[in-house]
Amino acid sequence: MNALEDRLRTELRAESRLIADESIPALSLPGQDGHRAAGKGRRVPGLVRRAAGPRRWPGWLAPLAAAAAVVGVVIASLAISGLILRPAGSGPANSSAVLAKVPRYFVAIPEVSVRAVVGATATGAVLGTVAPPKPHTFFAWVTAAGDSRTFILGTSPRLRRGDILNRPRPVKLYRLVLDRSGHPGRLVPLPIPTETGISGLAVSPDGSKLAVSFIPAHGKTGSRIQVFSLATGARREWVWSGLGTLGSIAMPVASGGLQWEADNRTLMFEVTTSTSAGWPAQLYLLDTTAPGGSLLASSTRIPVPSTDLGWQHNNARHRIIGMPLITGDGAKLVAPFYHQTAPPKVFGFTITEFSVHTGKPTRVLYHRRAGTEGASTAVYWVNTHGTAMIAVRGPVFGVQTQTTFTPLPPATQRLLTRQAPIGGSLIRLPAW
Amino acid sequence: MHQQDQPRATASAADATQAVTALYAEHALGLTRLAFLVLGDRFAAEDVVQEAFWGLYRAWDRLPSHDNVLGYVRVSVLNGCRSAIRRARRTPRPVAMPHAASAEADALSGEEQRAAVAAMRRLPARQREALVLRYFGEMSEQETAQAMGVSRGTVKSTTARALAALDRMLREEQ
Numbered sequence: 001m002n003a004l005e006d007r008l009r010t011e012l013r014a015e016s017r018l019i020a021d022e023s024i025p026a027l028s029l030p031g032q033d034g035h036r037a038a039g040k041g042r043r044v045p046g047l048v049r050r051a052a053g054p055r056r057w058p059g060w061l062a063p064l065a066a067a068a069a070v071v072g073v074v075i076a077s078l079a080i081s082g083l084i085l086r087p088a089g090s091g092p093a094n095s096s097a098v099l100a101k102v103p104r105y106f107v108a109i110p111e112v113s114v115r116a117v118v119g120a121t122a123t124g125a126v127l128g129t130v131a132p133p134k135p136h137t138f139f140a141w142v143t144a145a146g147d148s149r150t151f152i153l154g155t156s157p158r159l160r161r162g163d164i165l166n167r168p169r170p171v172k173l174y175r176l177v178l179d180r181s182g183h184p185g186r187l188v189p190l191p192i193p194t195e196t197g198i199s200g201l202a203v204s205p206d207g208s209k210l211a212v213s214f215i216p217a218h219g220k221t222g223s224r225i226q227v228f229s230l231a232t233g234a235r236r237e238w239v240w241s242g243l244g245t246l247g248s249i250a251m252p253v254a255s256g257g258l259q260w261e262a263d264n265r266t267l268m269f270e271v272t273t274s275t276s277a278g279w280p281a282q283l284y285l286l287d288t289t290a291p292g293g294s295l296l297a298s299s300t301r302i303p304v305p306s307t308d309l310g311w312q313h314n315n316a317r318h319r320i321i322g323m324p325l326i327t328g329d330g331a332k333l334v335a336p337f338y339h340q341t342a343p344p345k346v347f348g349f350t351i352t353e354f355s356v357h358t359g360k361p362t363r364v365l366y367h368r369r370a371g372t373e374g375a376s377t378a379v380y381w382v383n384t385h386g387t388a389m390i391a392v393r394g395p396v397f398g399v400q401t402q403t404t405f406t407p408l409p410p411a412t413q414r415l416l417t418r419q420a421p422i423g424g425s426l427i428r429l430p431a432w
Numbered sequence: 433m434h435q436q437d438q439p440r441a442t443a444s445a446a447d448a449t450q451a452v453t454a455l456y457a458e459h460a461l462g463l464t465r466l467a468f469l470v471l472g473d474r475f476a477a478e479d480v481v482q483e484a485f486w487g488l489y490r491a492w493d494r495l496p497s498h499d500n501v502l503g504y505v506r507v508s509v510l511n512g513c514r515s516a517i518r519r520a521r522r523t524p525r526p527v528a529m530p531h532a533a534s535a536e537a538d539a540l541s542g543e544e545q546r547a548a549v550a551a552m553r554r555l556p557a558r559q560r561e562a563l564v565l566r567y568f569g570e571m572s573e574q575e576t577a578q579a580m581g582v583s584r585g586t587v588k589s590t591t592a593r594a595l596a597a598l599d600r601m602l603r604e605e606q
Contacts, residue, residue: 004548004599005567011546012568016465019474024464027456027485 096122098399098406101388102381103148105182108416108428109139116142116153117415117428118176118184121390124411128184130176140171141198142431144381146205146262146328149178151431153187154201170194173201173210175230191233199223199247202258202267203230205328211258211267211288213246223247225258225269225295227288238286238295244271262328262384265289268302270309270323280306283324283333285356303359304333321376324354328384331356334365336377336391349377351391351400365400366393381432390432448492451501456485459502463509469564470513472553480512506579510561517557551601552594559594566591 099122107130109116115129116139132139132155141154154171172194174187190210200213208231214224223246228235240246246269247257259268267288272281284299291298309320324335333354338347353363366377380397382389390408391400397416398407407413416428460481467477484505495504552563558580565576566587573591577584 004595004602008548008552008563008595008598009567011548012469012564015546015549016469016568019461019465019468019477024460025478025482027453027460027482 095406098388098401098404099408101383101401102390102399103144103432105148105178106430106432107142107144107151107153107176107184108430109142109153110428114138118178118182119412119415119430120182121408121412121432124409124413124415126415127178127182130184130187133172133174133187133189136172140169141173141201142429143201143203143210144431145203145207147207148432149182150203150207151176151178152190152201152203152210154198170196171198190228190230192228192235199245200258200269202260204260204264205262206264208264209288211260213258213269215245215247223271223295225267225286227267236288236292238290238292238298240271240295242296244273246271257323259323259326261285261326261330263330266330268326269299281309282306283309285330302333302356304354305359322378325379325382325389326356327382327386329386332362332386334379334382334386334389336379337361337364338376351377351379351389351393353386363402365402366391366405368393380430448489451498452485452489452492455488455501455505459505460485463505466506466564466569467509467513469549469568470510470557470560471516473516476516477513480509480516483512484508503578507581510579513561514557547602548598551598554601555594555597559590559597562587562590563594563598 102121104121105118105127106121107116107118114137115131117129118127119125120127130153132153136155136157138156139153140156141152143152145151153174153176155174156169156171173190173192175190176187177185179185192210195212195214197214197217198212199215200211202211203209204211208229210228210230212226212228214226216222216224221241221243223240223244224237225240225246226235226237257270260266261268265288267286268283269286270281270283272279283302283304284295285302286295286299304320304324307319309324319338320335321338322336324333326333333356335352335354337350337352348367348369350364350368351366352361353365354360355362368377376392376394378392379400380390380392387402389400391398391405393400393405395417396407397413398405416430417426463484464474464477464481467480468474471477471480487508488501488505491504492498495501552560555563561580562576565571565579566573569576569579571579573584573587576591577587580587582590
């Protein structure tokens with residue numbers, strides 16, 4: 001038995017190193033900045049679970065922490081449910097035909113290790129890995145252009161323990177282009193200075209522009225969006241002059257709360273405000289050809305009720321969880337939607353289409369009622385007209401169409417999720 | 433993880449914040465790793481540890497002595513792990529992920545594919561706790577018994593049964 005004991009010791013030590021010193025969140029107690037109320041307003045077990053470590057989604061945004069917690073059920077609880085969920089009356093379509101509707105390649109940035117993985121969606125084959133250039137040591141962001149071969153990645157340095165809650169970290173941006181077979185080239189630095197306080201970024205479908213949102217400086221107002229030309233580094237800036245934070249509802253999308261329409265001109269963003277009831281959010285469309293200046297003046301609001309989006313203290317019974325995606329044609333939003341009944345609680349998770357014009361739900365693509373939060377949903381990518389999307393239903397990544405759900409191959413699932421005794425978790429955050 | 437590692441946490445109640453913060457700075461990593469090994473979920477582990485330190489903070493004034501606050505937190509962490517596992521039992525089991533298809537993918541996920549640890553995670557929670565405390569925490573049978581709230585004999589038998597089960601599972605997989 002000694003050999004087994006030694007082996008167990010060795011493996012336990014190695015396994016424990018998946019928890020890095022730098023990743024331990026700070027403890028916030030009364031009397032310290034950002035503390036939570038003792039014994040009150042505590043999270044609902046499971047439902048308000050963090051989606052990912054503070055390393056990638058730092059806690060310096062109060063609403064982000066809450067939104068992250070809400071959306072946590074979407075991605076950190078991926079494997080709680082044990083079922084491959086399909087609505088009655090639908091089944092998997094021809095797999096290869098369905099998989100042809102979604103991007104061939106993805107880049108997934110890791111939670112616990114260093115290298116980003118380039119994978120093939122339809123097979124789960126690893127086509128290459130990429131390490132962050134020194135002195136930075138991890139990937140904080142990734143966003144994909146529309147060609148499935150151009151990705152923008154952001155790297156950051158590790159911070160000391162205790163910095164996590166208080167200090168936004170610098171981000172250096174790189175372009176990664178895959179060859180025709182999907183194998184990655186080298187990371188090429190973008191002509192954009194290292195930025196701090198990034199809360200979201202999205203590369204335009206044609207790969208020519210990069211939108212970046214920033215949180216306000218500590219204690220001030222003035223969230224910003226900058227759009228850079230990736231050819232020249234020229235930028236245009238809009239400022240949200242009032243209260244509100246951009247990019248708070250970042251997850252589960254690796255690029256945060258910014259998304260382009262297919263016209264390479266219209267950018268969707270969300271603004272979250274802090275109120276006594278929680279952090280309601282609103283969605284806007286920015287015309288990036290407009291002169292820089294006021295973000296509000298250059299944008300139009302999508303009339304989704306603010307209380308349907310974001311996080312409410314009262315654990316509102318109906319709300320969108322996570323950042324909705326906008327279809328390339330700008331006509332629809334697709335979003336994971338959540339509702340619950342009064343005790344005894346029944347949780348409902350859907351993938352729902354909304355009209356951008358009216359802000360109202362127009363179609364439910366998937367619906368699961370459950371006694372737990374484990375049947376949660378998320379949407380990671382949607383095509384131009386909303387006829388195909390990459391979604392998560394319970395524990396499974398798959399292609400959701402108007403009528404069917406086709407799970408991605410086990411090898412692909414395995415690159416993204418990890419089993420655990422009390423559930424599963426996302427180990428790499430993908431961008432398609 | 434040893435008793436002698438714990439700081440001299442003899443601060444008064446008025447210094448609770450400072451004392452708890454200092455204790456957290458020193459032991460959060462080890463305790464989070466311990467909870468992670470029991471639970472297999474880093475975020476659940478972080479939550480459990482944070483809750484344990486919050487519990488310590490709230491109970492600070494009521495503690496009869498501050499000589500063994502690390503032991504108090506360690507017990508809280510284990511209790512928190514048990515609660516998390518109980519909550520998870522109300523949910524369906526996770527789908528089994530087959531092995532990765534390619535050698536490269538296998539290599540990439542190798543850090544998550546430690547056979548003994550994977551097998552340990554299929555053991556009952558108490559056996560898992562015992563193994564983690566004994567072989568990761570390097571705690572004696574007596575220390576493990578205190579942390580688990582059981583007798584030394586129970587630790588001995590639980591550990592033996594866990595190792596035997598682990599051995600059997602690993603042989604079956606070969």
